[in-house]
Amino acid sequence: VDRTKLTYEKREKLANNPIAKKLFNIMATKKSNLCLSVDLTSTSKILDLLTRVGEHICLVKTHVDIIEDFSESFVTQLKQLADRFGFLILEDRKFADIGNTVSLQYSKGLYKIGDWADCVTVHSLPGEGVLKAISASVNGVSKGVFLLAEMSSEGNLITPDYIEQTVKVAAKYPELMTGFVCQNKKTFSDPGLIQLTPGVQLQSSGDGLGQVYNTPEKIILENGADIAVVGRGIVAAKNPEAQVVIYRDALWKAYAERVGA
C-alpha cells in the first residue's frame, strides 16, 4: 500500500513511536502539516513569532546553537507556547558523532536538548550507535528521532545506497523512529513513519548557498511529504502572520487532494 494515500488519522494508529502518534494526531486535529523553522538568533524574536503564528503549525523546528541569548527561561517559555498552541518541538541538531559523544551532546552542555525537545534530527553516517545514544524516553517522557535519509541542498553527497542503508538501520528502532527527513516518496514505505521535507518556498527556487526550494503542491503531491518545513518563506516575510496562513492552507489543500478527502 502507498503510505501517501492514507489519512493522518489512519497512520496515527500505525505509528510505533509516541511522538509520531502525537504528531499525526495534532496534524489531523489542527488541520496543519506545516512545520515552522524558526531560524532566528534572538529568543524574544522566536517567542514573539511563535505567539503570533503558533495556532497554525503542528511542529516548530529550532537550531538552538544559533541563538545568542539562550537561557533556561527561554526553554520554559517555548514549552509553554507549545502547550498553549498544541505543537511539538523538533531540535534540528543533526547529531553525527560516535554514540558516546552524541549521548553527551543530547543530554548535557548548555542546551540539555533531551530535556525539552520532543524529537531531534540525526545523521545515519556514523552507524547505528548514534541511534542507540538517543533515548526513547527521558525521565519517563517519550522522545523521537527524524533520521536524515536525504538533504535538500545542491550537490550533497548522499547516494542511493546510503539512503537504502539508512532506511534499513531505522527499521531496527521502531520505538524511537518518528520519521525520515527526506525529499522523495519512494525513500521509505512504512505508513507509521513521517516524511519531513525541508526546502519549501513559494517565492524563490534557491538561496544562493545551495538550498533548493520546491512548492507546497510539489512536495506533498509528488514527493510524498507529510510535514513541510518552511523557514525563510515565513520567517523573513514582511508579514509572517499572513504568510503562515498561505502556506498552511496550500499544504493542507494538497494533503486533502492526495488522500481524496
Ligand code: 5BU
Ligand atoms: P529555509 O529558510 O526554509 O530554507 O530553512 C530550511 C530549514 O531546514 C533550515 O533550518 C535548514 O537547516 C533545514 N534543513 C534544510 O533546509 N534541508 C535539509 O535537507 C535539512 C534541514 Br536535513
